[in-house]
Amino acid sequence: MTSFWDTLSELFASSGYANLTWQALVMIAVAGVLLYLAIVKQFEPLLLLPIAFGVLLANLPLGGLIHPEFYSSGTIDFDLVFHSGGLLDILYLGVKLGVYPCLIFLGIGAMTDFGPLLARPSSLVMGAGAQFGIAAAFIIAIAIGFEPNVAASIAIIGGADGPTAIFLTSRLAPAYLAPIAIAAYSYMALIPLIQPPIMKLMTTQKEREIVMTQPGxxxxxxxxxxxxxxxxxxxxxxxxxxxxxxxxxxxxxFREAGVVERLSETSQNALINIVTIFLSLTVGATAVGSQFLRPQTLGIIALGLAAFAFSTFGGLLIGKVMCLLTRGKINPLIGSAGVSAVPMAARVSQVEGQKANPANFLLMHAMGPNVAGVIGSAVAAGVLLSLFG
Amino acid sequence: MRIIDAVVVGLFCMSVVFAVLVVLWGAVAAFGRLIRFLEASPLGPGRGTGAGR
Structure with missing residues (x-):
């Protein structure tokens, strides 16, 4: 009988329940909140749901799905990963090597219509202005005391582009990948709440009412x-x-050539969906309690919000300048769409424009700066990578 | 890194982003005009084939 209880006791001791730490419990609660936001509030569910489940899986003790310590040094020990790694260790290689963000960009390229940008090439300047948050957040992060490589990774949240943020952070500050990715995607989902107050503050009623003419x-x-x-x-x-x-x-x-329909179709559907699952799940799985629950995470979340706000400010500022230069032909509200976040930011410009003037249809005009922002944030990431990589 | 250095890095980053996108603006606008000019010229699609008759 004693041996039976001993066996039970050993079984319990070797189970995950006996190995739960307070950090793991907090992270399981965080995963629950993220799942709630994804399923009930529908905040970027395609990304947030697998991220949340990755957080959950990584914090269930002894599961052995991922070993963040394998990646703590600068180089990857492939032998160790392939022989002793779990499922998510293998999938995480795609993040660590910068493969997934690039494949996601392939899909985004196939989905994006650059027509509005081609019709009004000056939109590119608004896409550049809306990267102002990257510079501002970098300066604030350094002032707070972050290392330059970490500050650069935090600052890229201001680009409002998830794959770019992951691409840069996986190279410059992999230990901060989870908080930065979660902050970037969460704020993108919150753009309809973050941008409108800044848009109202930066523009006059008269400017918001401007009806733009359709370019060729x-x-x-x-x-x-x-x-x-x-x-x-x-x-x-x-x-x-x-x-x-x-x-x-x-x-x-692929999209525009018109001769590779199958490749275009695959890139914008199957491929991007598969890579999104791998990317989001593994990024979530890097949020292990011992690394995630530290004061810096709060700093990253606060700085991410500042970066978004400054980027919106920069885009609107350039929008106002363009409005002045064109003698009122450009509605400055489309400037805020220069933060990437396609097409959410353009939709916010449309909604705010229609609130000011119900006859206003800014969506297609805002798509120009919006897609220019994707190029702008990638360029900004390239500059930061050249400086700190 | 000192704050002054961070300001320099921030300004440099923004300058490069602006420079690249302004170059793109110029290139896209110039290329668009060139294509419209060529399409309207005798080299344009359908010209010289009798398709317009």
Whole structure:
């Protein structure tokens, strides 16, 4: 009888229940909150749901799905990962090697219509202005005391582009990947709450009421040559962005060429969905309690919000300048769409424009700065990678 | 890193982003005009084939 109780006791001691720490319990609660936000509130559910489940799986003791300590040094010990790693260790290699964000960019390229940008190329300047939050957050992060590589990774949250944030952080500050990715995606979901007060503060009622005229439709040749032109110009100027811009433009060429329908279809559906599962799950799984629950995480979350707010401010500022230069032909509200977050930020411009003037349809006009923001944030990531990589 | 250095890095980053996107603006606008010009010229699609008759 004694041996039976001994066996039971040993069984319990070797189970996850006996090995639960307070950090693991807190992280399980965090996973629960994220699952609630994804399922009930529908905040970016495609990303937040697998991230939340990754957080849950990584914090159930002894599961052995992922071993963050394998990646704590600068180099990857492939032998160790392949022989002693769990399922998520193997999948995490795609994040660590920067493969998933680039494949996601391929899908985004195939999904993105650059037509509004081609019709009004000046939108590119608004896409640049809306990266102001990256610079501002970097300066504040350094002032708070973060290391430059970590500050750069935090600052890229201001680019409002999840794959770019993950790409840069996995190279510059992998230990901070989970809080930065979670902050980036959470704030993207909160754009309809973050941006409108800043938009109202920065613009007058008269400016918000401006009705923009429809620019001409770009030709098929323009659409096909655009991705080739951007790839050549940007990669020659800034080689470090080659993986992101190269894949983005390849995806767009699939879409516009009109001769590789199957590749375009696969990139914008099956491929991006599969990679999103792998990416989100493994990013969530890096949120292990002992690493996630530290004072810096709160700093990252606060700085991420500041970065978003400053980026919105920068985009609107350039929008106002463009409004002045064109003598009121451009509604400055479309400037805030320069933070990437496609198409959420453009929708916010549309909603705010219609509140000011129900006859206002800014969506297609805002898509120009919106897709320019994707290029802008990738360029900013390339600059930071060149400086701190 | 000192705050002054961070300000320099921030300004540099923004300058490069602006420079790259302004170059793109110029290139896209110029290329668009060139394509519209070529399409309207005798080299344009359908020209010289009798398709317009």
């Amino acid at each position: 439709e770009p030709s098929k040749i323009q659409r096909i040559t655009f991705p080739v032109l951007v790839a050549v110009l940007v990669i020659l100027l800034l080689p470090s962005v080659a993986p992101l811009i190269g894949m983005l433009m390849l995806g767009n060429l």
